[in-house]
Amino acid sequence: MKKQAELGLNLSTRRTRKAVFLDEMELVVPWRELVALISAASPVARTGRPPFAHETMLRIHFLQQWFGLSDLAMEEAMFETPLYRDFTGLSSAERIPDRVSILRFRHLLEEHQLSLQILATVNSTLAAKGLLLKNGTAIDATLIAAPSSTKNSSGERDPEMHQTKKGNQWHFGMKAHIGVDADSGLVHTVVGTAANVNDVTQASALVHGEESDVFADAGYQGVAKREETQGIEAHWHVAMRPGKRRVLDKATPMGRVLDELEHVKARIRAKVEHPFRVIKRQFGFVKVRYRGLMKNTAQLHTLFALSNLWMVRHRLMQRAQG
Template identity: 60%
Template sequence: MEEAFVDVPLYGEFARLEGRLPDESTILRFRHRLEKHKLADDIFATINDALRAQGLLLRAGMVVDATLIAAPSSTKNKSKKRYPQMHSSKKGNQWYFGMKAHIGVDAESGLVHTVRGTAGHVGDVTEGNALLHEQETVVFADAGYQGADKRSDARPDVRWQVAMRPGKRKKLDKAGNPIDVLLEKAEKLKAGIRAKVEHPFRVIKCQFGFVKVRYKVHAEQFSFTARQERHAAS
């Protein structure tokens, strides 16, 4: 954030900062104060209310997804233990260690309305219903959310449009079977709507630099700073 204030003047204007810009320590102390008084969620809700009042956040349909943010597996605290929110997770045939960001996005505008952070091994479907804001009627999600509508925390008034599992989709007869042809078209339509969720992930990782997260120990507390992969080499 300190670098962003310097590189992007618009951030400073938005925060109404003039003259000397805050350094990393000042920003971190401010963030901890927000967390201590549980103000971050209230600020986020206020922003969403303002967007909805201007017609930018429709809330009828939403898209949910999650992304892994890797962390160095060798970093430990004074007790020789890793931070409990960092955990191993397998995606495809590759293992990752770190955290996971779960987000809910407005299907019309692509604006993020809900964010939850968990350890890397927490399943996408586990957090799926927690991302809902109680005003949507339909939710679009990838195959990792299969069964979200059958969980104990599922709402009966929400219709889940979950992608077909890749293995099952490959078996569709897209040339001869008219039903399979329609199913393939439906999957493409759902994929086009789900694409809205990829833009926030690009912003988080490419613009905000959360491709990797590293964590340092100060006494018994942890503080988090983000860095891009290009900085890791140096």
């Protein structure tokens, strides 16, 4: 105790960044709506030990996403970390969910495609609060690495993952394609593919149909002429190829106008980078955790739903306090 006092540590009042983060998530996650969603899809157990509450399991599942924990690591963390037990309402519980219970809950979400509905429910809540508009969409994709080692039980890499070359470097894994609100940067659509799938082929799947404008980088050149985008009435604003932009004559009025237009498009497209930064830097998601595109895409839906809440958490809390 004396050493704690000398160091200025007051364990009864000090709030860690992790504790503050969970306090914020407690306030901004629409728990009631999400629990109702899961309860409607979950079978009622009639035998055996009473199951854990859906909200408890959902909170554990979200903890895994926020802090990059596997099922086993989550089970151990529940025993070791009082903060996690407090957040899940298990501080005084006689038993804590083990890795099997955590795995079964994730399988429940995958079986009923509840991760997709979690994103939709979160976005419905944000739209009702005026935080998600529908006038414009920005689209992009990012690579997510997968283990390339064959030192596993099957002796092979994940057959649904592929390699692709970006610049002078080869990458093995998948791609997360997203469509975001051009005003707020909040994700409204997620598509998961193998890494070797061309970005432009997924463009039509990333718009919701109500936007008037779609913004994309130079990798989407020719998107407006593709067969699958012919029914989309929005205007496509695709970045000029870097080489073509470099030779613009900015000394001429037309050159200056075109260059300024590229600046404007780039500022709008920058919004799509924010969700990628949140899931990779804030939540630590830099490598797939499961085998197969379906499971990893389901996790991406949950991650981007949580990134949406994280990005607007301060505005949500201000509105709740007001």
